Amino acid sequence: MQTRRQFLMTLIAGCFVPAGTAYALPSKASGHLSATGKLSALFGNNGSAMVIGNSYRSFSKTASKNLSGELAALLDFISLSETDFVSMDNGNLLQHIKRVISKDFEHGNVTQVDGWLLSTTEVQLCHVLSLAPHE
Amino acid sequence: MFSHSSDIRRESVIDADVCIIGAGCAGITLATELNGSPLKVILLESGDLEYDEKTQSLYQGENISANPLKLEDVRLRYFGGSTNHWHGMCHPLNEIDLLPRKEIAYPGWPITLNDLTPFYVRAQKVCQLGPFVYDDENYWRQQMNFSPLLSGNLLRTSFFQLSPPTRFGAVYREVLKKSANVEVILNANALELESSGDADHVTQVRVAHINGNTFWVKAKKFVLSAGGLETPRILLLSNKIQKKGLGNGHDLVGRYYMDHLANLRSGTLQFIADQSKYPWYFKLGTKVNHLPDTTVGVLLTPSTELIKKEGITNFRIMLLPTPEEKGIDSVKSIISGIKSGHIPDDLGGHIKNVLSEIDSVTNLAFKNIFHTNKNLLGAREKSTAITRADIDLNMEQLPNRDSKVSLSGQKDVFGQNRLKLDWKISEMDKKTAGKALETIALECGKYNLGRVRISDSLKQDTSFETSWHHMGTTRMSVSPTDGVVNVDCKVHGVDNLFIASSSVFTTGGWANPTLTITALSIRLADHLKTLFS
Ligand SMILES: Cc1cc2nc3c(=O)[nH]c(=O)nc-3n(C[C@H](O)[C@H](O)[C@H](O)COP(=O)(O)OP(=O)(O)OC[C@H]3O[C@@H](n4cnc5c(N)ncnc54)[C@H](O)[C@@H]3O)c2cc1C
Numbered sequence: 001m002q003t004r005r006q007f008l009m010t011l012i013a014g015c016f017v018p019a020g021t022a023y024a025l026p027s028k029a030s031g032h033l034s035a036t037g038k039l040s041a042l043f044g045n046n047g048s049a050m051v052i053g054n055s056y057r058s059f060s061k062t063a064s065k066n067l068s069g070e071l072a073a074l075l076d077f078i079s080l081s082e083t084d085f086v087s088m089d090n091g092n093l094l095q096h097i098k099r100v101i102s103k104d105f106e107h108g109n110v111t112q113v114d115g116w117l118l119s120t121t122e123v124q125l126c127h128v129l130s131l132a133p134h135e
Numbered sequence: 136m137f138s139h140s141s142d143i144r145r146e147s148v149i150d151a152d153v154c155i156i157g158a159g160c161a162g163i164t165l166a167t168e169l170n171g172s173p174l175k176v177i178l179l180e181s182g183d184l185e186y187d188e189k190t191q192s193l194y195q196g197e198n199i200s201a202n203p204l205k206l207e208d209v210r211l212r213y214f215g216g217s218t219n220h221w222h223g224m225c226h227p228l229n230e231i232d233l234l235p236r237k238e239i240a241y242p243g244w245p246i247t248l249n250d251l252t253p254f255y256v257r258a259q260k261v262c263q264l265g266p267f268v269y270d271d272e273n274y275w276r277q278q279m280n281f282s283p284l285l286s287g288n289l290l291r292t293s294f295f296q297l298s299p300p301t302r303f304g305a306v307y308r309e310v311l312k313k314s315a316n317v318e319v320i321l322n323a324n325a326l327e328l329e330s331s332g333d334a335d336h337v338t339q340v341r342v343a344h345i346n347g348n349t350f351w352v353k354a355k356k357f358v359l360s361a362g363g364l365e366t367p368r369i370l371l372l373s374n375k376i377q378k379k380g381l382g383n384g385h386d387l388v389g390r391y392y393m394d395h396l397a398n399l400r401s402g403t404l405q406f407i408a409d410q411s412k413y414p415w416y417f418k419l420g421t422k423v424n425h426l427p428d429t430t431v432g433v434l435l436t437p438s439t440e441l442i443k444k445e446g447i448t449n450f451r452i453m454l455l456p457t458p459e460e461k462g463i464d465s466v467k468s469i470i471s472g473i474k475s476g477h478i479p480d481d482l483g484g485h486i487k488n489v490l491s492e493i494d495s496v497t498n499l500a501f502k503n504i505f506h507t508n509k510n511l512l513g514a515r516e517k518s519t520a521i522t523r524a525d526i527d528l529n530m531e532q533l534p535n536r537d538s539k540v541s542l543s544g545q546k547d548v549f550g551q552n553r554l555k556l557d558w559k560i561s562e563m564d565k566k567t568a569g570k571a572l573e574t575i576a577l578e579c580g581k582y583n584l585g586r587v588r589i590s591d592s593l594k595q596d597t598s599f600e601t602s603w604h605h606m607g608t609t610r611m612s613v614s615p616t617d618g619v620v621n622v623d624c625k626v627h628g629v630d631n632l633f634i635a636s637s638s639v640f641t642t643g644g645w646a647n648p649t650l651t652i653t654a655l656s657i658r659l660a661d662h663l664k665t666l667f668s
Binding site: 098101102104105106108110112114115116117118119 | 402572573576577578579580581582583586587588589590591
C-alpha cells in the first residue's frame with residue numbers, strides 16, 4: 001500500500017504531467033507543485049484560486065496547511081481513488097468534478113467564502129491550489 | 136362633476152347616498168364603477184388636481200421604526216393619490232397567499248382566489264393591462280418565445296404585467312367630470328366620521344378645507360379609501376363615542392401593518408452560463424406587440440412546495456444587471472503579483488483597497504476562475520459575456536400584531552393627531568430573506584448558471600426598505616375579534632362603513648398591491664349597488 005508521501009512522489013515522477021508541458025521535473029520540495037499540477041491545469045487563474053483558498057483558510061476552523069492531507073480530502077470529496085484520479089484524462093475529470101459540484105448544490109453541501117455560497121468541493125479545490133507552491 | 140371645498144358654504148351639510156373618502160386608485164375606481172348608477176355619490180379628496188406642498192405636509196408623522204422612512208415621502212396626497220408616481224407593476228395575489236398557512240398565527244383571508252378572479256379580470260382593464268394571464272409559462276412561451284432561466288422545483292418563473300402606468304387622476308378625470316351622479320370635491324379633508332348610538336352607524340363626516348372652511352357630508356353609506364396608512368388614522372381619530380376609535384372595539388385598527396420588504400442588493404449573481412439567452416429576466420418589461428396593452432416582466436418566485444417545506448413567506452427576485460465594480464485595479468495587480476511571484480511594492484495601499492472592497496477581491500477571483508476559457512466548471516468551453524446581476528429581493532411580511540400605526544402626540548394644522556408608525560421586521564421575515572438567497576444560490580449552482588454572494592446586510596432590520604405598499608391595518612376577517620372588516624369590506628360592528636384599500640389585506644403575498652386594490656374596489660362597488668337595489 002502506497003503511503004500518501006509515496007503517492008505524491010509518484011505524481012512527481014510525472015505520471016500525469018503531460019509530456020512536453022512546462023512542468024520541469026522537480027528540484028527538492030517541488031513535489032507538491034507537481035501534485036497539484038493536474039489541478040492547476042484545470043484553472044485559468046491560480047492566483048484567483050489562491051485568493052479564495054486563502055480567504056477560506058482565514059476563517060475555517062478545520063482547514064489545515066497540510067497539502068497532502070487536504071489533497072486526500074479533495075479526492076475523498078470527488079470520490080476518486082488515487083489511481084482513477086491519476087489515470088483519468090482532464091476532460092473526463094472536469095466533467096466528473098462538474099457533476100460533483102452540481103450535486104453539492106443540490107444537497108446543500110456548500111461553504112460561504114466572503115459571502116459567496118460555493119460548493120464545498122470547489123472551495124476545497126481552491127484550498128488545495130492555494131497551498132501549492134507556485135512558480 | 137368637480138367642485139372645490141372652498142366653494143361650499145361654511146357649516147353646510149351635503150346629502151348623498153354614498154360618500155367615498157380619498158381619490159386614489161381605490162376611490163376613483165369605486166366612483167367610476169358607480170358612475171351612471173341612480174346613486175348620488177360624493178368623492179372627497181384632500182388634495183387638488185396637482186401636487187401642493189401644504190396639503191402633502193398633512194401626511195407628516197412620527198416614525199419609531201428601525202427604518203428611517205418619512206411618512207410624507209411614501210405616498211401622495213392629491214387627486215389620483217400614489218398612482219401619480221407608481222411604477223405600474225401588476226400581478227394578482229397567488230393562490231397560496233389566500234390560503235391558511237401554519238406559520239401565520241392569525242386567521243388568513245376569508246375569501247379565495249376564485250372569489251377575486253372575476254374582479255381581477257375587470258381590474259385589468261381599469262389598470263390598462265392585457266389579458267388576465269400571469270404565470271402560465273406555456274402561454275408566454277408562445278407569445279414571446281420565452282424560455283426559462285431556471286426550471287427547478289424550488290424557484291419558478293412568474294410573469295407580471297406593466298401598466299402604462301395608469302395615472303388614475305388623469306385617466307379617469309374626464310369620466311368623473313362628465314358624471315351626472317358623481318361629484319368630486321377637491322381640497323376636502325375628511326377629519327372625522329361622526330356616528331350615532333353605540334358607534335354602530337356613521338351619520339356624517341366632518342370635512343374641512345386646509346384654510347379652515349368646515350362642512351359635513353351626510354350619507355347612507357361611507358367608504359374609506361384614503362390609503363393603507365390614512366384609513367386607520369381616520370378611524371382612530373373618529374373617537375367621540377368609541378374612545379379607542381371607530382371600529383376599534385378589539386384594538387385591531389392600525390395593527391398588523393405590513394409592507395413588502397425590499398432589498399435591492401440582497402446579493403450578487405455572477406453568471407457562468409450564457410445569460411443572453413434569457414433577456415426577459417434583465418429588463419423591466421417586454422412589450423408583446425400583437426397583444427394590446429401588454430408589457431410583460433419576468434421574476435423568480437418560490438414554488439408552493441418551497442414555501443410550505445421551509446415555512447417561509449412569499450417572495451420575488453428580480454435580476455438587475457450591474458456594471459463592473461470600481462477599485463479592481465489594485466486587486467488585479469495583487470493577483471498578477473502573486474502569479475508572477477512578486478509582491479507589489481505598494482502593498483499597504485493595496486491592502487487598504489482590498490480590505491475596503493473585499494467584495495471586489497472575491498468577485499474578481501470568481502470572474503477569473505469561472506470566466507476564463509480554462510475555467511473550472513465550463514472548462515474549455517467558450518466563455519460568454521461576463522455579466523453580473525444584483526439580486527433585488529422583495530418579500531411578503533409575516534402578519535405581526537405588534538407592527539402598527541397609532542396616533543402620535545404630534546398635531547397637524549387641523550389640531551388632529553398625526554400618525555405614528557412602528558413598523559416591525561420579524562425573525563421570520565429575516566429567515567425568509569436568508570432562505571430566498573440560499574435557494575437562488577443553490578439553484579444557480581446546481582444548474583451551473585452562476586454563483587451567488589449573499590449580502591452581509593441581510594441580517595439587519597435596516598437593510599430592508601419600504602416598497603410603498605401599506606397593508607394590513609384594517610385586516611379582513613370573519614370574526615370581529617380577528618380583524619376590522621368583514622368579507623364585504625364592511626367595518627365590523629358599524630352597519631354602513633366600508634373600506635377600499637390595501638389596509639384590508641390579511642396577508643400581502645409578493646404581488647404589488649394595486650391590481651388587488653382595484654379588484655376589491657370593483658367588488659365593493661358591485662356590493663354597494665346590490666345593497667341599494
Ligand atoms: C413610488 C411608488 C411606486 C409604486 N409602484 C407600484 C407598482 O409598481 N405596483 C403597485 O401595485 N403598486 C405600486 N405602488 C403602490 C400604489 O401606488 C398604491 O398601492 C396605490 O396607489 C394605493 O391606492 P389607494 O387608492 O389605496 O391609496 P392612495 O393612492 O394613497 O390614495 C388615497 C387618496 O386619499 C386621499 N386622502 C388621504 N387622506 C384623506 C382625507 N383625510 N380626506 C380626503 N382625502 C384623503 C389622498 O390625497 C389620496 O388621493 C407604488 C407606490 C409608490 C409610492
